[in-house]
Amino acid sequence: MSKPPDSSRRSERSRRAILDSALALVGEVGYNKLTIEAIAARAGVGKQTIYRWWPSKAAVLLDASLALSGEAWTETGWSGFPDTGDLAADLKSVLRATVDEFADPRYEAPARALTAAGATDPELAARFTEQLLEPQLALYEARLRTAREAGQLAADTDVRLVTEMLVGPLTYRWLMRTGPLTHAFTDALVDSVLGGVAGATAGGADDVAKVTVR
Incomplete structure (x- = not known):
C-alpha cells in the first residue's frame, strides 16, 4: 500500500516556489507591477495559497529576501561573524561580501523594492528592521564588543555608533x-x-581615540 503524500513537504515546495517566483518577478517587472496573481501563476499555485501565508506582496518579498540573505551568508562559509583576531580584516571581509550581495541582481531588486515600500508602510518597515536589519547589525556589534574587550577599542566605545558608521x-x-x-x-x-576610534598599535592608552557612549 502506497504512503499518502507528505503534505508538509508539498507545502514547503509551494512556499519555496512562491518565494523564488517573487524574487524573479520583481527583478523582471519591478515592484510596482508585481502582483500576487503573477507570483501565483509563476509558482504554479492558487492565489489563496499565497494569502493563506502572507497578507501582501510586500510580505512575500520580505520573506523571500530573508531566505536569500540567509543563503548568501551560508555561501560565505561563515558560521557567524568572522573573528580572526584582526578586527579590520574581519570587517573588510564582511563588507566586501555585502558589496558582492548588493551587486547581485537577485538581491538588489527586492532590497530596493522593500526599501521603497517601507517608506510608506510603517508595519513593513518595522518587520524589515526587526527581522532583517537588526540581526545583521547585532553581528557587527558583537564583533566590535569582542574587540573592545580585547583592548582594541577604547573601553567606552559605543559599538552601535561604530556599526552605523x-x-x-x-x-x-x-x-x-x-x-x-x-x-x-x-x-x-x-x-x-x-x-x-582605535588607538595606534604603538600608542599608549592616551593615544586611543574614542567614540564614547552618550
Whole structure:
C-alpha cells in the first residue's frame, strides 16, 4: 500500500516556489507591477495559497529576501561573524561580501523594492528592521564588543555608533547611487572608521581615540 503524500513537504515546495517566483518577478517587472496573481501563476499555485501565508506582496518579498540573505551568508562559509583576531580584516571581509550581495541582481531588486515600500508602510518597515536589519547589525556589534574587550577599542566605545558608521555610508552609496560600490571603497571605509576610534598599535592608552557612549 502506497504512503499518502507528505503534505508538509508539498507545502514547503509551494512556499519555496512562491518565494523564488517573487524574487524573479520583481527583478523582471519591478515592484510596482508585481502582483500576487503573477507570483501565483509563476509558482504554479492558487492565489489563496499565497494569502493563506502572507497578507501582501510586500510580505512575500520580505520573506523571500530573508531566505536569500540567509543563503548568501551560508555561501560565505561563515558560521557567524568572522573573528580572526584582526578586527579590520574581519570587517573588510564582511563588507566586501555585502558589496558582492548588493551587486547581485537577485538581491538588489527586492532590497530596493522593500526599501521603497517601507517608506510608506510603517508595519513593513518595522518587520524589515526587526527581522532583517537588526540581526545583521547585532553581528557587527558583537564583533566590535569582542574587540573592545580585547583592548582594541577604547573601553567606552559605543559599538552601535561604530556599526552605523560602517554600514551607513555603504547603504547610502548603494541606495542613492552616489558612487561605485567596490571592495576598495569598503576597505577605505573600514580604515577611516577604525582610524578614528582605535588607538595606534604603538600608542599608549592616551593615544586611543574614542567614540564614547552618550
